[in-house]
Amino acid sequence: MTERPATYAQVFAVREYRYLFGAYLLSLLGDQLTAITVAYLVYTGTGSAALAAAAFGSSYLAWLTGGPLLSGLADRVPRRRLMIGCDLARALLIPLAALPDLGAPALVALLFVVNLLRPPFVAARAALMPEVLDGDRYPVANGVDNISAQIVQVVGFAAGGSLVAVLSLRGALLVDAATFLVSALLILVGVRARPVPTRPTGPGRLDSTTGLRVIFTDHRLRAYVLVLWLASAFTYAAEGLMAPLAVQYGGGPGTVGLLLAAAPLGMAVGGVAFTRFCPPDVRPRLVLPLAASSGTVLVVVWTSPPLWAVLALLVLAGAGSAFAIPLNALFGRAVPSEYRGRAFGVAITGLAGLQGLAILLAGLAADHWAPTTVIGVSGLLGAVAVLALVPLWPRRAPTTEVPGAPLEQPRTTSTAAEPSAEPAHQSTLG
Template sequence: MTERAATYAEVFAVREYRYLFTAYLLSLLGDQLTAVTVAYLVYTGTGSAALAAAGYASSYLAWLTGGPLLSGLADRFARRRILIGCDVARALLIPLAAMPHVPAPAVVALLFGVNLLRPPFVAARAALLPEVLDGDRYPVANGVDNTTAQIVQVVGFAAGGGLVAALSLRGALLVDAATFLISAVLIGIGVRPRAVPARPEGPTRGGPSGGLRIIFTDQRLRAYVLVLWVASAFTYAAEGLMAPLALGYGGGPGTVGLLLAAAPLGTAVGAVALTRFCPPRTRPRLVLPLAVASAAVLTVVALEPPLWMVLGLLVAAGAGSAFGVPLNALFGRAVPAEFRGRAFGVAITGLSGLQGVAMVLAGLAAERWAATTVVGVSGLLGATAVFALAPLWPHRRSGAAAAEPLEHLRMSPTTAEPSPVPTQAANLG
């Protein structure tokens, strides 16, 4: 492990990553545009806020079902083929929603089908990246991806509204479909074929529960996932309270937008700081303190500070939540290649599910108490819960040892083709 952080130029010097990144950017935009456009389409066609919300919430529901059931495909088939297949299928499904006279419930069902293809796509890409990038390029690329996702989250929502206004609802859906089609073409051109990952034998071989066994039978992976789930759930519970929080400060939709944009902005800044200005050996040591801080700073909101301070606290919470960038790299390199699809699928499914549950519980609590109180208490509980997980954290391992693959899970040698980067470097944390 080098003490020097990899530069963005070194990351983008890898041809395969350039194509994967561009395809990822287009897929992210497609996901955001689809969610916004279908929400408009359903609501304007039916006037039903419940159906519009169901269409938007289908992304969470898809992860809860598609995560456990479909993420394992990334361990059973060539990952490049999974990426292309998911993009092509989405490009074919979305135009169906743009057809005239399609009932609103059918549009919601189509959107659910589109979102159901996201878990295998994300799992396959996450499993492929450690084979594409060596050394510190891998965690720095995770930072680039994370920052991009935060920016696209904001831009995608704004662009979705603009496309609806400029192209009509159905025209915007066709643009959405085109983003996935171009993504598939880019992956087909720029990512070289690799053999199907080795199929391990034994109790961790497969099935929806295989990913759970892989994670929770190892101390390191168990600690990584629990810290990620707990910190994110309590921190992002506040995201479901932005409307009542804005109203409590006398604001309107513009204030809601500012509050929603604050945490993603902080996460983007935090990811850049961690990957560009923090030595590689230091990053793993910052994961736990940042996870605690991401929730702890929100406790001040309970004191009902001025709105500008609330925005600053949300930015700080987002910056702390950038702990997920080095944690993602530790997790990805600690799991053998043949298990990565299932392991990432379980981690992301649990993350999405717990965030959704936390938002619902925060909303129920806000029916009785002020939104500022609920956000502050959520932050306090989150910081306490993460701190309680500290004994599980692999403190005594070195940065490199903490990221070594789990050899006891490697049932058979991998059959994948040689990676274009040194394999020994790909196993460093």
């Protein structure tokens, strides 16, 4: 691997990545639009906030169930074909929500099925990326994806509400379906067909526990995943308290919006700084310090500082969460190609589960203590958790690594005895 950082122009010069990037944005936008539109349908049809929340939050449950069961398809089916199939299936299922007399439980179940198609899509794309991009272009592309995801998250929520307001519900659902159709077309046209990764022989190598075994029997993968899970969970817990936090400061919906936008803004700024101005060989050395800092800065919220200071601290926490960018590529390059889909599936499933659990626990705690106190304590626990993982962090890593190489392959080490240049907001992988 070259030690010179890749530029965005060099990343987008790769034709396959341009099409993958466009498909990624459209699929992500489609997921956001679908969640909002169906949640609105459920709420207007039933008046139940609980059912609407269940519809909107079904993506968490889909990852917890579909992640372990379906992400392995990315290692058993050609990845390009799998991505196209997932997009086409979502495009066909989403318009069903517009059928007359479809009850709220059926709508929630339909959205759950649609969300089940996201884990295999994400796992296939994550497994394909190291084969499309070489050298420093791979971690820089991860940074581009991560930054774009933050922007799409905000735009998707805003556009979803606008579509429901401007178009009929059926029209909004057709737009949702169209995003997946165009995504499938981009992958079909711009991504080269590749065969199924070579599978090692032997019993049990393709069962549902393979991803867990691959990760937790390798000291590097185990350290990468634990840092991602723990740092992200404790930092992400704050996002579930933005509404009560706004009330604590005497604000309304506008304040909630500002608070929710702060961390993604910080992540976007941190991602640009990481990928454009940080040398490749330095990025891995910053993973642990940034992961710890993403929680540490939130400890100050415990003191109930002015609102402008809280916003600044959330931005800093988001910037610290950019540690996921080099961590992503460290992980992706360390997993053999034939296991990559299942390994990413396990990593993202665990991430989604812990983030959802962190939000739930933070909400329960905020019923007894001030939101600022809960956020500060959560940040402190996150920083302590990351520091506790320091002894597990690999001290020697290859300066050159072939994507998909066996984990046992002998590797040369860098003179700095640190991981070489590799890398999702704190929630993204792949």
